[in-house]
Amino acid sequence: MAKPVSIEVWNPNGKYRVVSTKSMPGTRWINLLIQQDVRLEICTEKKTILSVEDIIALIGDKCDGVIGQLTEDWGEELFSALSKAGGKAFSNMAVGYNNVDVNAANKYGVAVGNTPGVLTETTAELAASLSLAAARRIVEADEFMRAGLYDGWLPHLFVGNLLKGQTVGVIGAGRIGSAYARMMVEGFKMNLIYFDLYQATRLEKFVTAYADFLKANGETPVTWKRATSMDEVLQEADIISLHPILDKTTYHLVNKERLAKMKKEAILINCSRGPVIDEAALVEHLRQNPLFRVGLDVFEEEPYMKPGLAELKNAIVVPHIASASKWTREGMATLAALNVLGKIKGYPVWFDANRVEPFLNENGKPPAACPSIVNAKALSLPVSKL
Numbered sequence: 173m174a175k176p177v178s179i180e181v182w183n184p185n186g187k188y189r190v191v192s193t194k195s196m197p198g199t200r201w202i203n204l205l206i207q208q209d210v211r212l213e214i215c216t217e218k219k220t221i222l223s224v225e226d227i228i229a230l231i232g233d234k235c236d237g238v239i240g241q242l243t244e245d246w247g248e249e250l251f252s253a254l255s256k257a258g259g260k261a262f263s264n265m266a267v268g269y270n271n272v273d274v275n276a277a278n279k280y281g282v283a284v285g286n287t288p289g290v291l292t293e294t295t296a297e298l299a300a301s302l303s304l305a306a307a308r309r310i311v312e313a314d315e316f317m318r319a320g321l322y323d324g325w326l327p328h329l330f331v332g333n334l335l336k337g338q339t340v341g342v343i344g345a346g347r348i349g350s351a352y353a354r355m356m357v358e359g360f361k362m363n364l365i366y367f368d369l370y371q372a373t374r375l376e377k378f379v380t381a382y383a384d385f386l387k388a389n390g391e392t393p394v395t396w397k398r399a400t401s402m403d404e405v406l407q408e409a410d411i412i413s414l415h416p417i418l419d420k421t422t423y424h425l426v427n428k429e430r431l432a433k434m435k436k437e438a439i440l441i442n443c444s445r446g447p448v449i450d451e452a453a454l455v456e457h458l459r460q461n462p463l464f465r466v467g468l469d470v471f472e473e474e475p476y477m478k479p480g481l482a483e484l485k486n487a488i489v490v491p492h493i494a495s496a497s498k499w500t501r502e503g504m505a506t507l508a509a510l511n512v513l514g515k516i517k518g519y520p521v522w523f524d525a526n527r528v529e530p531f532l533n534e535n536g537k538p539p540a541a542c543p544s545i546v547n548a549k550a551l552s553l554p555v556s557k558l
């Protein structure tokens with residue numbers, strides 16, 4: 173028998189019952205749900221990561237949809253429980269959905285939503301922040317200052333890397349990888365090399381246009397190259413940022429052998445998912461190569477770090493905060509809520525999950541559609557023609 177889980181209830185007499193496994197930023201998402209006859213139950217349990225058992229208790233006997241988090245294990249057990257309770261919709265409050273077994277959701281006919289687009293620039297900005305912090309050794313210098321060790325300017329004090337004219341490498345040039353690449357190319361006049369399974373045409377056009385602009389103004393133009401292998405990026409780039417999805421093909425994409433191919437003074441940034449890097453191999457590589465630096469937002473076994481990582485001066489570590497800007501987190505909550513609401517109301521799926529702005533306009537009514545359902549095709553859901 174599952175333990176009861178503490179909740180906060182909005183609109184107790186609502187016709188549809190939706191559960192959110194966490195309190196989320198902002199109030200727009202709450203208002204959008206309760207205005208459409210939803211009884212909303214928000215879990216207020218103190219523990220950060222809910223177990224499958226906790227979520228089954230939250231779902232109960234009747235539940236139309238659930239808004240969940242990337243820390244939860246959405247597989248056979250949960251989709252079966254949701255389906256038994258009459259549920260038709262689940263949405264992650266995240267773009268990444270490697271915590272969701274989409275095949276299990278398909279089996280029970282549950283639509284799975286995610287929140288693309290609204291976090292693209294915010295996440296790319298954190299990757300850029302980590303790149304700068306690592307290149308200019310900002311965290312080490314801050315610790316030095318606070319420890320009272322600064323006794324005057326010195327020619328060798330915290331000398332780092334100049335980004336201008338160096339090469340930035342991007343693995344996974346989708347929405348976030350491309351936004352990061354544009355920031356580094358335009359902001360710091362870096363040359364670009366990228367690897368993706370698909371051609372990043374818009375990104376290539378952007379860098380070409382920027383190069384033309386620089387040339388026309390008498391400056392050295394930036395360059396770009398689409399690598400034919402990931403190893404080419406590892407060998408040529410000075411900073412490498414990882415932005416692929418996590419799946420079987422990207423698990424331990426960066427391993428001991430690949431780390432060895434990188435420049436001795438390279439910088440590696442990861443704002444995608446922890447298991448994309450073999451973290452134990454990374455700790456060893458950082459130990460052996462003190463000039464190699466890393467900026468990590470995500471870890472292989474969150475919330476833990478592999479032994480030794482926390483002690484290394486050449487590692488900057490932050491707790492999975494890449495999408496943590498107020499506007500973005502409120503927008504993620506809105507998109508997740510509208511995914512669930514849209515499915516409950518029988519709305520079609522929005523025609524382009526990369527163009528979700530109409531759902532985020534706080535002064536307007538959102539379109540009558542689910543912003544992003546990843547298994548729309550598998551479930552043969554109708555697509556909005558708006």
Ligand SMILES: NC(=O)c1ccc[n+]([C@@H]2O[C@H](COP(=O)([O-])OP(=O)(O)OC[C@H]3O[C@@H](n4cnc5c(N)ncnc54)[C@H](O)[C@@H]3O)[C@@H](O)[C@H]2O)c1
Pocket residue numbers: 267268269288289291295343344345346347348349367368369370415416417418421422443444445469470492493494495
């Ligand atoms: N740290 C955070 O807080 C945070 C925030 C947002 C997103 N993310 C992660 O970032 C990921 C990417 O988000 P997005 O919106 O840019 O997704 P996206 O789908 O637009 O981009 C992912 C790209 O990875 C490429 N890719 C897939 N497999 C590859 C492989 N084997 N080698 C090279 N490239 C490959 C795809 O072709 C695609 O272009 C998410 O899935 C999520 O896991 C993390």
Ligand SMILES: O=C(O)[C@H](O)CO
Pocket residue numbers: 242265266267268269291494495
């Ligand atoms: O996938 C995601 O969206 C992140 O990890 C959290 O923003």
